[in-house]
Amino acid sequence: MTSPGVSETRYLGTRTDPAPLFAATGVTVRFGGLTALDDVSLAALPREVHGVIGPNGAGKTTLFNVCCGFVRPDAGTLSWRGREIGDLRPHRLAGMGIARTLQGLGLFRGLTVVENVMVGADRFHRSGFLSGLFALPRSTADERRLRERAWHAMSEAGVAGYAAAYPGSLPYPVQKRVALARALATEPDLLLLDEPASGLGHDEIEELGAFVRGLTERMAVILVDHHMDLVMSACDRITVLDFGRVVAAGSPGEVRDDPAVIDAYLGEAADRGGEHD
Amino acid sequence: GAGGRPDENEGGAAEVGVTEDSVKVGAHFPLTGVAAPGYSAIPTGAKAYFDYVNANGGVHGRTIDYVFRDDAYNPTNTSQVVNELVLQDEIFAMVGGLGTPTHSAVLDFLNSNGVPDLFVSSGSLLWDQPEKNPMTFGWQPDYEVEGKIIGQYVKQNFPDAKVGLFLQDDDFGDDGEKGARAYIDDQIVAAERYAPGNTDVAPQIAALQASGADLVIGFNVPSYTALSQLTAMRSNYEPQWIYSNVGSDPALVGSLLGRFSEGKVTDASMLDGAITTEYLPGVDEADNPWTQLWQRIWDEHGGEGDLSNYRIYGMSQAYTFVQALQAAGPEPTREGIVDALEQVGQDLQGPALVPYRYSPDSHAGLSGVKVVQITGTTTKELSPVMVTDNGDAEITEYTEEHAPPPENGIPNVEPVG
Amino acid sequence: MTDEATLEVRDLTTRYGPVTALDGVNVRARPGEITAVLGANGAGKTTLLRSISGLVRGTDGSVLLGGRDMSRAPVEAIARAGVAHVPEGRGVITELTVEENLRLGDLLGATRPQRRHRLDGVYEMFPALAERRRQEASSLSGGERQMLVIGRALLSGPEVLLLDEPSLGLAPRIVTQLFGLLRDLVDRDGLTVLLVEQNARSALAIADTGFVLNLGRVVAADAADTLAADDELRHAYLGF
Amino acid sequence: MSAPTAAARRFLPSSVFGRNLLTVLVALVAVVLVLELTSPFRNSQLATMSYYAIAAVGLTVLTGLNGQISLGHGALMAVGAYTTGLLLENEAMPFPVAMLAAMVVTAVAGIVVGAAAARLHGPYLAGATLALAVGVPGIAIYFDGLLGGEQGLRISSPTPPDWFADAMYFLTAGEMTSARYLAYIGWGTLLLVVLLLANLIAGRYGRIWRAVRDDEIAAELAGVRLGRMRVLAFVVSAACAGLAGAVLAMVVRLAAPSGFTIVLSLALLTAVVVGGLGSLGGALLGSALLVFLPPAVTDIGTDLGMSGVQAAQLAPFVYGVVLVVVMLAAPGGVMGIVRRLRHAGRRARGRGGPSRPAAGKQGVGATDQGGRG
């Protein structure tokens, strides 16, 4: 362990932690000579928003990629609901109950908004290829169900009014919400959000924060973002990465005042007062 | 007819494609694509001859309307093009459609629609099936007949030669090989095949050279004659070459290879000394009355370019068709022209050195060839004209004089019956 | 006044099909000043910058650079005239290496040693890039890419710098550092900067002047501190 | 943010199958009319068009909806054609059985090809499928004993059974020629294929295919098994190609290697793109162009007094030029124009439909995830 103090805060913390929903333990990832993640551990508790912050290139997205099976860790394990996940493949995530948004948009340009979200709901399909081919009632009913699910997710994210539009023609914040709606349509138990606030204006970020908080009634969230206002207000706990290592972990308050974090990430207090505004 | 339908062919309507003053015939050729070089010249020859006949009064007062269409040597196109010829252009007969795979695509269609399918431009044995395909007739000597005559010639004149075969990998090569093996099976030390379209024959030539063959018989198309010569030159391989008639056209291949002298390669005629066969007088025989006739007609009615053996081939086919049409009488019918060919086909005299084998039992074309050697730009006779038939038939010498063309260049065949 | 502005936009109107993104915009940016462009999502900020650098054509109005009308000039000519545009996201050529991306920023007319020197300057500014100079840019993290684009824009020593949300995806410390650096450059070299930012507060903190776009129109233009002090404006358009 | 249910209902399908079936039935009536009213030659041209179109609609699903380029569909057609040829030898089997078998065999071939292709993108996929188009006919030459070598397999095409001829005569008083019968077989198959594909496209599979095309990573995160969906698209497309090959074999009466050259594969691709990528109607238009344009041009050339040889060269020349011009003038293909006109019409009527963004580059290079769309 490179930073034992951190592990303590994590595991011997004062609160009585419920069993983690999802946990990464001792994850190490190397790209050639570069160690992007070095023995990183993190646990997402049910109904909590867990923030991951750190300087650019600290390994946050890489950590997400490990959690999603896009990157195979050189060492370390992942567990889901207390069971170790051996061979994680991205397409299995949705079925397990994990959803993720991408650090861009990742919307399907050639699909309407409702279709985009229906792809998210696709794991609930029940009819097979043949009923699709012959358009049997089974598949029609199935389509209707998917559409209804999509409709719910869209309403929740506030994009139902754009159902028939193509994403490319929508304002950027709306597109971001469509991406969110698509993730919600998989009805996840754990939602991984990679920079959901980037490019959003102040009001939208605030709205997003409230929205994310609202999600904790149903799911756990892991959130990566550089907007401190959002992270500090929305997260229950925060893990701070630097150069691929966990340098601090704890409640927002603890992390904010941690000198290591200020030094590596936040810089001089210039921009930290944001959330008090 | 069932369902209250009127019967077909009611009344004595005029024959399809025949009007008071014209007869329409058609053909398919590769005018574009890989096979176009060379072959696209054939219909221009036929057209020139038909124009000549038309300018001289036609046949039984009818001009011959000749339509040829491009199939790019692709059988699916052939099928479409022949549909067009038969159903839209409403031709009376098909004359000289070219190619084995291409023409086989339309064999059934033409026969089931009762369209005379005359003088297919291919030496395959497929065209001689009068039972199954009563309307189809071959024209040129088939490859087996040619192979037999070449085989016998080698047996007699190169009894000790180690023979290699250079074969196109289809019926052309197979039939030729079959004919040759009938005589020199024991002499053959290698049989190398090339896939048409693959222009790299170096491996085949290397294999022939390695087998020690000192005489190579090629059943290949002209471009592969040139390729085989060029490739052999690279490794200094100099066997006695024998090329089948199709691949040897000395005028074409000779001129092709000769030009390399500009890039300081060799002397003019690489093909000098190679042996081949002939059944038509070619452009090199300037004194031959037939060649003179073709030259005259080409000068008057031909388009761009010079007379070539391909054009002579087309003209000769056209000549044969005019004979058949004359034999079919003043009111030609599709049945009639087929009957006429079966009856008088064997006796037709024309540009070919040998007779046709047409009869009610045979739709096979010309019966033989003579063996010649290429010397410079012309050829030297090595054997008399030989004739035979498929299978076990003997090879015999054909002794009749080759008759010169009629004065006016137009045959005069009596109507049959 | 007019002569003083290196960059002037007059009555610029830009449409995307039926959408009017800019509607008769007038803007002026002076050398040695940072001009903040503020406004909510979809206000037309990006469109303004794209119209200036020629990526989209205004349907009406003109863009003057040092008094010269550039509104019909091709993009590359505008770039060669000294306008460096840091586009919103997407500015990295992912298939090229980091160093190749940077070299592209400085192709115009400098000598090799000069170029080497400037390159080293960028590496000093963003050490993360120096470590990855031979890596394909696609392997960079989001923030590293943003650094790369900014570094590349600064490399050739432009006269006018158009920054479209440069803080996007950057860690707070880097943003502070970047803005400090920007201030230095402007003060030292007399650079003209047009800075688009979502975070109006931090943008106004370093800007000299600013203006606010709403639905394609300029609704306010003034000195930065005046704008920051205008409560009504702040609540209506700037969200702080 | 609560959803008014009325608005929700607007997006629920009103029996896709019913709508598609109705369209196809109307088309069927049109087909009967056209076939009965046109000459045997036009019938045969239409029969030709039918097999191009069957293959093209399959290809447009693969390339347009799933984003996989194939320069090798001619090879898959060859598989169908040869299967049909072998099964129809000596009239051993009723032709619908042979067609079905051709479809199944080709679909199986599609699994193999699709599995190999699933990891390839852009030019690498193009190269592999090009090699497929060139390589597969070689099989027929290698096994010449079974497959007839260069000459190919001759196929006796089905003749109209009396009941069909009588029924059609009863309906239309038209004579049932062999060309017309083949055209019926071809168009019947085509309409069936179009109906089924339209079902697929409108449903879950069409959506997933397009999603995979647009963004593989996002699709994967949504639980889509990329490999499986890509292979499935290939199989569906191959099955169409197999049927097309079967129809071709019966219409041409031959399955020979020279009928399945690379030219065929490229022609299919051009038909699909010129018609409008991803659209079934576009594939039909493109196939029509393929069949009707060259002979028309040759005739014009002949009328202008060109020699037969030159007139023949004029056809490919004009065809090539048309391809270029269509792509320059209408990058969305013919259907792109239609869509634009319809869109403009709708806007003129003041309803303002959703606008579709211009299709972007497909699968070139890595996507820049750091950026914004």
Added chain:
Amino acid sequence: MQQFLNVTLGGLSQGAIYAAFALALVLIWRATRIINFAQGSMAMFSTYIALVLIESGQSYWAGFAAALLAGLVLGALIERVVIRPVEGGPELNAVIVTLGLFVAIQALAAILFGASFESFPAPFGLSGFSVGEFTVAFTPFSAFVIGSVVVVMLALVALFRFTDIGLRMRASAFNQEVARLLGVRVGNMLTLGWAFAAVVGSLAGLLIAGGNLVHPAYMDPVIVYGFVAAVLGGLESPAGAVVGGLLIGLALSYVSGYLGSELVTLAALGILVAVLLVRPHGLFSRTTARRV
């Protein structure tokens, strides 16, 4: 032994020709991200221009130079007139345009120059070198072919790796908008890319034609195997193109010589599939890029 040697040497010279063509494809791919299916037709056309000149009495080298120049002009012209509008559009549109050009140029050549075989001279000897008592199938002209290919490959490597213009060309190909913003005259770069590629293509056309027969479709097989070679090599890499070309040339020669020439096309398919299954981006591709 002699057979093996000759089959090998034959494969090498054939492979060098595929490599030359593959180099042109790689160049145009790196410069514009387009697979130019018309490359073969364009090369054929400029070869015919050389032939016309040579037939009218000019020297081989005059024809050679004219063909390269014609290629340059043709490439630039085609890019300006018909490729420009589809650049940056859907990838397939550019493919269809080049296919259209491929067909149209070939037909045009047939109309202008006739659709028959013509022989094309070679500047060097066409009979093989003698080694001891036998002659190997390696001619002075083969040496010229291989030499040219190596020179072109080195030139391309240098262009892309060391020069600014190579960098600008690649930037333009990858991202026109960004390249423009950096002051790159993207239009000129794309034109230049096509012009260069057409010169290399014409060179390939001349090398294939030398001491051989030409007709309007003579480049067709080369297009296929050249493309396969380029894909094998990874499309990005000039060295890859040369290795791919030689590999294909040799493999096909062995297959043709020892197994049967009808298997050649199948062998090409087999090799390509085998390589792509292991390396989906060709032999010389870099490690796969970061996806997320």
